[in-house]
Amino acid sequence: MDLYRHPVFDMACHQFDLVADHLEIPTAFRDRLKYPKRALTVAIPIHRDDGSAEVFFGYRVQHHLTLGPTKGGVRYHPDVTVGEVAALAMWMSWKCALAGLPYGGAKGGVTCDPRKLSTKELERITRRYTQEIIPFIGPQVDIPAPDMGTNEQTMAWMMDTYSVHTGYSVPGVVTGKPVNLGGSLGRREATGRGVGYLINRSMDVLNMDPTKATAVVQGFGNVGGVTAHSLTRYGIKVTGISDFDGAIFNSKGIDIAALEQHVATTRSVKGFPGAEAISHAELLLLPCDILAPCALERQITADNAPHLKCRILAEGANGPTTPEADVILERRGDVFVIPDILCNAGGVVVSYFEWVQDLQSFFWTESEVTDKLFRILEGAFTQTLNLSRKRAISMRFAALSLGISRVFEAKKQRGLFP
Numbered sequence: 001m002d003l004y005r006h007p008v009f010d011m012a013c014h015q016f017d018l019v020a021d022h023l024e025i026p027t028a029f030r031d032r033l034k035y036p037k038r039a040l041t042v043a044i045p046i047h048r049d050d051g052s053a054e055v056f057f058g059y060r061v062q063h064h065l066t067l068g069p070t071k072g073g074v075r076y077h078p079d080v081t082v083g084e085v086a087a088l089a090m091w092m093s094w095k096c097a098l099a100g101l102p103y104g105g106a107k108g109g110v111t112c113d114p115r116k117l118s119t120k121e122l123e124r125i126t127r128r129y130t131q132e133i134i135p136f137i138g139p140q141v142d143i144p145a146p147d148m149g150t151n152e153q154t155m156a157w158m159m160d161t162y163s164v165h166t167g168y169s170v171p172g173v174v175t176g177k178p179v180n181l182g183g184s185l186g187r188r189e190a191t192g193r194g195v196g197y198l199i200n201r202s203m204d205v206l207n208m209d210p211t212k213a214t215a216v217v218q219g220f221g222n223v224g225g226v227t228a229h230s231l232t233r234y235g236i237k238v239t240g241i242s243d244f245d246g247a248i249f250n251s252k253g254i255d256i257a258a259l260e261q262h263v264a265t266t267r268s269v270k271g272f273p274g275a276e277a278i279s280h281a282e283l284l285l286l287p288c289d290i291l292a293p294c295a296l297e298r299q300i301t302a303d304n305a306p307h308l309k310c311r312i313l314a315e316g317a318n319g320p321t322t323p324e325a326d327v328i329l330e331r332r333g334d335v336f337v338i339p340d341i342l343c344n345a346g347g348v349v350v351s352y353f354e355w356v357q358d359l360q361s362f363f364w365t366e367s368e369v370t371d372k373l374f375r376i377l378e379g380a381f382t383q384t385l386n387l388s389r390k391r392a393i394s395m396r397f398a399a400l401s402l403g404i405s406r407v408f409e410a411k412k413q414r415g416l417f418p
């Protein structure tokens with residue numbers, strides 16, 4: 001299937017093939033489970049602020065429709081391709097199934113650099129992208145959400161564009177909206193809070209004391225930023241942080257609130273006075289108890305995996321570890337991996353709560369949201385850990401096995417039409 005050819009899609013397929021072998025999924029089912037059900041490519045012509053016209057390209061991939069509508073974020077990044085989006089959609093499928101959500105996976109993306117676009121230009125791109133994918137999305141069809149490079153404002157524009165088309169407000173068409181427009185309390189914090197919860201839970205399993213632990217976080221966006229916050233609340237000292245522009249280190253711990261202030265004015269962690277500058281490569285190799293990659297895919301590779309100096313690898317990002325690195329980590333045996341589809345599932349879990357609240361027009365308190373979030377994560381974590389111990393397989397293999405086998409069972413139960 002050359003359409004999706006991309007290192008990240010190959011990686012997702014490789015993971016799937018290994019698990020399908022392990023679960024002895026019949027060959028006839030494998031392609032049905034692996035390849036996206038639908039993929040849409042759209043051209044997005046907009047006026048730049050200088051009056052010139054430019055065409056961007058956008059995608060929306062729906063991986064499977066067996067368990068309900070599809071669900072997943074929209075990414076704005078210069079490297080977005082249909083293959084990357086397809087891989088991310090596949091991971092959303094296993095993630096939703098692992099958490100027991102009634103969704104298939106989806107993902108969208110626009111190939112653009114949001115840092116080089118004005119707010120007005122981003123609004124035009126978002127509205128035109130939404131307009132083009134309207135026949136493809138809807139509260140019962142496919143529900144987008146934020147991902148890298150998009151945020152609450154992006155979701156507000158998407159919701160508005162869709163609602164203008166239908167003639168009435170449809171808050172349930174996207175999640176991760178501003179609370180005022182039908183967003184859920186606790187959605188913005190959900191992914192990072194979930195990462196923090198699962199790290200704390202893993203430390204418990206490994207008999208580690210959070211108040212004596214240090215953490216390094218790669219990425220200071222919505223996921224990395226909230227993760228860092230959440231870790232400090234568990235008493236963990238965050239000693240290293242990076243973003244696209246730089247990386248910083250302070251063995252005594254970085255003041256996260258002060259760093260947020262710095263980023264709010266300079267837009268980067270670079271130059272933060274409360275820490276020293278280091279390189280991106282050095283950050284990943286810092287001695288620490290917890291390493292949390294919360295940025296892009298393929299950061300932990302065959303090159304750096306042998307040299308990681310952490311006890312827990314908490315994957316806040318999607319696909320941060322390559323299959324080659326996985327083999328190395330398994331052989332090493334001293335790094336406890338909280339795999340991406342479990343570790344960052346808090347975001348989509350609270351997106352599910354947001355969708356349910358929108359459909360019922362009945363809204364919950366933040367503590368109701370957070371309690372329910374932790375209950376779902378606890379269940380998924382325990383099931384993954386138990387399966388990993390029972391079968392002597394890695395945490396990633398166990399999480400993927402649970403997700404994939406649920407979709408496989410559902411496909412068997414529904415049968416093949418016609």
Ligand code: GLU
Nearest residue numbers: 072073145147347348351
């Ligand atoms: N983009 C997030 C993810 O990768 C959230 C998706 C959602 O909330 O639908 O899980």
